[in-house]
Amino acid sequence: MNLTWMAWTLPTAVFFITILMLLCGMAIWEYVSPGGNPRVGVLQFETTRGDRLFLSLLGSAFIHLAWLGLVGPNLWWALALSVVYAIGVFRYV
Amino acid sequence: MERTWNNKAWFMVLPVLLLVAFSAIIPLMTVVNYSVQDTFGNNVFFWAGAEWFEEILHSDRFWEAMGRNLVFSAIILTIEIPLGIFIALNMPKKGWGVPVCLVLMALPLLIPWNVVGTIWQVFGRVDIGLLGYTLRALGFNYNYVNDPFDAWITVIVMDVWHWTSLVVLLCYAGLVSIPDAYYQAAKIDGASRWAIFRYIQLPKMNRVLLIAVLLRFMDSFMIYTEPFVVTGGGPGNTTTFLSIDLVKLAIGEFNLGEAAAMSIVYFLIIMLLSWVFYTVMTAYDAER
Numbered sequence: 415m416n417l418t419w420m421a422w423t424l425p426t427a428v429f430f431i432t433i434l435m436l437l438c439g440m441a442i443w444e445y446v447s448p449g450g451n452p453r454v455g456v457l458q459f460e461t462t463r464g465d466r467l468f469l470s471l472l473g474s475a476f477i478h479l480a481w482l483g484l485v486g487p488n489l490w491w492a493l494a495l496s497v498v499y500a501i502g503v504f505r506y507v
Numbered sequence: 508m509e510r511t512w513n514n515k516a517w518f519m520v521l522p523v524l525l526l527v528a529f530s531a532i533i534p535l536m537t538v539v540n541y542s543v544q545d546t547f548g549n550n551v552f553f554w555a556g557a558e559w560f561e562e563i564l565h566s567d568r569f570w571e572a573m574g575r576n577l578v579f580s581a582i583i584l585t586i587e588i589p590l591g592i593f594i595a596l597n598m599p600k601k602g603w604g605v606p607v608c609l610v611l612m613a614l615p616l617l618i619p620w621n622v623v624g625t626i627w628q629v630f631g632r633v634d635i636g637l638l639g640y641t642l643r644a645l646g647f648n649y650n651y652v653n654d655p656f657d658a659w660i661t662v663i664v665m666d667v668w669h670w671t672s673l674v675v676l677l678c679y680a681g682l683v684s685i686p687d688a689y690y691q692a693a694k695i696d697g698a699s700r701w702a703i704f705r706y707i708q709l710p711k712m713n714r715v716l717l718i719a720v721l722l723r724f725m726d727s728f729m730i731y732t733e734p735f736v737v738t739g740g741g742p743g744n745t746t747t748f749l750s751i752d753l754v755k756l757a758i759g760e761f762n763l764g765e766a767a768a769m770s771i772v773y774f775l776i777i778m779l780l781s782w783v784f785y786t787v788m789t790a791y792d793a794e795r
Contacts, residue, residue: 418550419537419550420533420536420537420540421537421540421541421544421546421550421552422540423540423543423544423552423554425543426536426539426540426543429539430536430539444514445514448512448514449512458790459786459789459790468782472775472778472779472782475775476775476779479560479564479772479775482557482560482561482564483561483564483565487556487557487558487561489557
């Protein structure tokens with residue numbers, strides 16, 4: 415199968431494989447502990463594990479964009495900040 | 508009643524997942540790949556990293572188009588949602604008027620977007636268009652081709668004409684599903700017209716209103732065809748919304764990397780705003 419039209423690069427492939435692994439991880443987590451673990455956190459409304467992953471990914475995208483726009487092109491710090499943010503979301507939201 | 512959990516049921520969504528993969532996920536992956544590269548065609552790409560994103564985030568052109576889009580969506584929601592509710596409340600609930608009203612309401616929704624644009628482009632012309640000519644005859648200095656305010660008014664009125672029906676039909680569906688017992692109870696309690704609307708009709712329309720707000724927000728934020736046909740983004744850039752700017756960048760200037768980066772930023776903003784709308788409205792619903 416010729417996939418050159420999709421213009422793959424190693425970093426984007428790593429990015430999508432990471433997302434896929436996260437989704438697989440969530441599926442296994444759901445299999446082991448069904449129900450999505452709904453709870454009311456700091457946002458004052460009910461969220462499930464899926465909601466928390468969505469918030470983590472969306473928030474991380476905006477953290478990276480904000481870093482690019484306000485600080486500069488070195489995104490490793492933005493990545494570190496996103497990991498801290500995601501841990502915070504899974505712990506408190 | 509106890510819930511039954513059967514995770515094998517997830518296999519039932521596989522067909523739709525495949526469909527979404529081919530129609531949305533694979534194209535989106537390609538856009539992400541394009542956004543970090545530069546190309547001059549012939550499937551030859553050069554690594555650009557986050558350069559295109561930086562360029563977009565520091566581009567006045569992008570933020571101006573974004574501002575126009577947000578203002579447009581805010582105006583559209585402010586007009587179409589209350590107007591849709593008002594019309595739905597005043598539509599007949601039984602008798603021959605029901606099918607007549609439903610067909611009349613559905614008509615604008617059946618017209619293709621580019622045809623709507625063409626209708627309003629001709630309708631608004633000051634030489635041959637009924638609207639433009641009449642406004643001129645009444646003494647208004649109306650000309651959507653060279654006046655930004657007139658161009659905005661034309662695009663907004665066109666969208667209201669085209670899409671308010673969707674809000675009406677959704678609200679009407681919510682209204683007719685309210686059992687008569689609610690109205691009888693309200694009558695016994697001597698409830699006013701406003702109290703019936705506030706405490707019976709509005710809560711019962713909540714779900715459909717959520718869908719209406721989400722659909723109208725997303726559609727108005729992604730609007731392309733109608734303003735492109737009527738004003739072409741002009742006069743100047745005054746009606747150049749994000750999607751029109753995106754097409755100019757991708758097809759007009761063949762700047763695929765920058766256009767891909769812009770698409771991703773645009774997509775993320777739509778996703779964030781839709782999530783906020785959805786969460787606020789469902790949280791409000793749960794509170795009740």
